[in-house]
Amino acid sequence: MTFMATRAARALTLLTLVATVAGCALPRSGPNKREIFEGSIQKSGDAFVVTVNDRVTRATSVVPSLGFSSDFRNAGIVGSDTIQPGDTLGLTIYENVDDGLLAGEGTNASVLDEVQVDGSGFIFIPYAGRVRASGNTPERLRQIITEKLDAQTPDPQVVVRRLAGDGSTVSIAGSIGAQGVYPIERPTRTLSAMLAAAGGIVIEPEIAQVTVIRGGKRGQIWFQDLYKNPQMDIALRGGDRILVEQDTRDFTALGATGSQRRVAFESQTLSAIEAIAQVGGLSSGLADPTGVFVFRNETPEISNAVLGRDDLQGDQRFVYVLDLTEPNGMFLARDFAIRDGDTVYVTEAPFVQWSKTLGAITGTLGTAGAVTTLTQ
Secondary structure, three states: OOHHHHHHHHHHHHHHHHHHHHHOOOOOOOOOHHHHHHOEOOOOOOEEEEEOOHHHHHHHOOOOOOEOOHHHHOOOOOOOOOOOOOOEEEEEEEOOOOOOOOOOOOOOEEEEEEEEOOOOOEEEEOOOEEEEOOOOOHHHHHHHHHHHHHOOOOOOEEEEEEOOOOOOEEEEEEOEOOOEEEEOOHHHOEHHHHHHHOOOEOOOHHHEEEEEEEOOEEEEEEOOHHHHOHHHOOEOOOOOEEEEEEOOOEEEEEEOEOOOEEEEOOOOOOEHHHHHHHOOOEOOOOEEEEEEEEEEEEOHHHHHHHHOOOOOOOOEEEEEEEOOOOOOHHHHHHHOEOOOOOEEEEEEOHHHHHHHHHHHHHHHHHHHHHHHHHHO
16 A cells, blocks of 8 residues: 555545544533523523523522411410310319218228329219319319319318329420420420420431421421521420421532532522532533523512513423623622522533543544554
């Protein structure tokens, strides 16, 4: 083979390789900026692609608000000595005669231990009949029983003691020091006091949520707000169920970041710059700081506010664009709120794809040169 023929063969091989590589899809972590912008409604897609600015940041800064309704907040503190259905009482009745109605032979006192308050709130006392105990204090119940027995025996003296019972209890479960059923007593009549009595929470306070279920109603609050807002430290009621659990919100990080994974929120609010930091920041060898995207579905209210419209209905697909190289780019990323279910995607720099193309060509050229040498 002549020298000119060899050069022509090598040139033909190079052109073939360039064409082949250009026609192949090189490995990459996801779409590039051009492909994402092609997905906008203004072009061939079905998503609104919006560049983040101060106005967009304000319109999208929606943080989930947790708190108790007025039904919970306005419920007064129940007296620690109020008798409830399920409580156990101890009664002693003294009669001012030797041969009393209730007293045994040789004594003028009758002791009734462990009198159970039934589900309707009543107890039964011989000669006094069925007496409502629920809702009364031991002192008031003493007066009622005395009045009923007074017609049967002269000048009766009654002592009422509230013993241990399950009438005023709450159940606590979840990420708490000691799960269980706890009585509502004088020191534990409010939510924060009851949580402390159960050993306190065992997760980070910043991501702890407390749910109180009362009958068919449910209230939820951030643990830290119990102390920031004293009015949210609600009074408890017998039968309340309390659940302490970790915040379940998360976002997904993809592209040229330190790691690609599903990430849980580490605080009540999370900005775009904090979200990127949670996954190790931008990859210094791959990331394009002008191509940070946040994908999410927006409600009609926020969609119309962002776009300055009033005709959108139903959830809309949005792609928010952050350019960290702009003069205020880092500030915008710091102020832009990440929400539950967001996807944060960072594109690769154009240089990365160019480097991959050159690597593919030179690697293939080396292989082709080896083959040519063998055929000579």
